[in-house]
Amino acid sequence: MNVGVFPKWGSRTPDGRLHIVCTGNYADIEGSIYIFDPLAGEVVDSINIGGQPANLAISPLGMGYLAAGGWSDRGYVYAYDIETLEIINGPDNPILAGLGVTNVAVDSLGFVYTCDMGDDTVSKLSPSGNELGLYSVGDGPVFAAIIDDAVLEAEPGVDSSAPHDLEVLVNYPNPFNAGTMIRYDLPREGFRAEAIEILDILGRRIKSIYPGTADNLRMVYWDGRNDAGDECGSGVYFGRIIGTIDGGATIEVESRGKMTLVR
Secondary structure: OOOOOOEEEEEEOOOOOEEEEEOOOOOOOOOEEEEEEOOOOEEEEEEOOOOOOOOEEEOOOOEEEEEOEOOOOOEEEEEEEOOOOOEEEOOOOOEEEOOOEEEEEEOOOOOEEEEEOOOOEEEEEOOOOOEEEEEEOOOOOOOOOOOOHHHHOOOOOOOOOOOOOOOOEEEEOOOEOOOEEEEEOOOOOOEEEEEEEEEOOOOOEEEEEOOHHHHHHOEEEEOOEOOOOOEOOOEEEEEEEEEEEOOOOEEEEEOOOOEEEOO
16 A cells, blocks of 8 residues: 555544555655545545644544644644545644644544643644643643543433434534534525524524634534623523625524523
C-alpha cells in the first residue's frame, strides 16, 4: 500500500474504508490522509491537510478530528468531512485547545476531547470547535478512550443513538439538563443559516446561536443559557432558523420539535 510519509494512525469509517493519517517528516513534507478501500484493495483518495497531524477520531456526525500539536500558545485540532473530504479546519484555521494536542477522542454525541501534553490538560470541545471545558489531569496526558451509555447500550431497550432523520431542527439529548446538541436541516437549496434562535413557550426569543463558518456542519450547541448568560428554567423550548436564500431575502423557518430542559 503506497501512502504518505510516516503513516501513524488509521481509523475505520462507517462505509468500511480506512483513513490513514500520515504525519510527514516535520520539515518539507506536511501531513496527509490516505483513504484505503479494502474491497478495491487500494488507496482511492487522499487529503493534503498540512501540518503534522497525529491521531484521528471519527465522529458519529460525519466528521474526522485530528490531533495536530500546537506548542507555542494553544493546541491545534484539524477537522474534515469524512464523506466529501472537505477540510473544515486546517493549519490556517485550526480548532484551538489546550497546549500540545497529542491525542483526540470523540463521544457518541460528537463532543471532542483532546489530550494536551503541553499544559497537562484535557479539553472538551463542541463538534463545531467551541471550547466547553479545560481540565487539569496531571503530567503529560497522551491517550484518551471514550466509554458512554450509547456505546455500551447500558440501558437495554432504550435507543441511545443520535437522530439521523431530520425534519428542520432536532436536538439530542432530549430532555436535557446541562446542554444539548441541535442539528438542523436546510429547508431548500441555496439556503444559508445565519442564526439558530431559541424561543420560550410564549414565542419570545431568549437565545441566538450563530453557526458562522461552521454552517456546513449543520449543528450548534446550546448550553441552556439565555443571551445574558443566565441559566434558563425548566420547561419546553422551541427552535427557529434564520437564514437567507442565495444571499438575498431573509426567511424564518420554525421547528415543530420541542426541546425539554430539566433542571
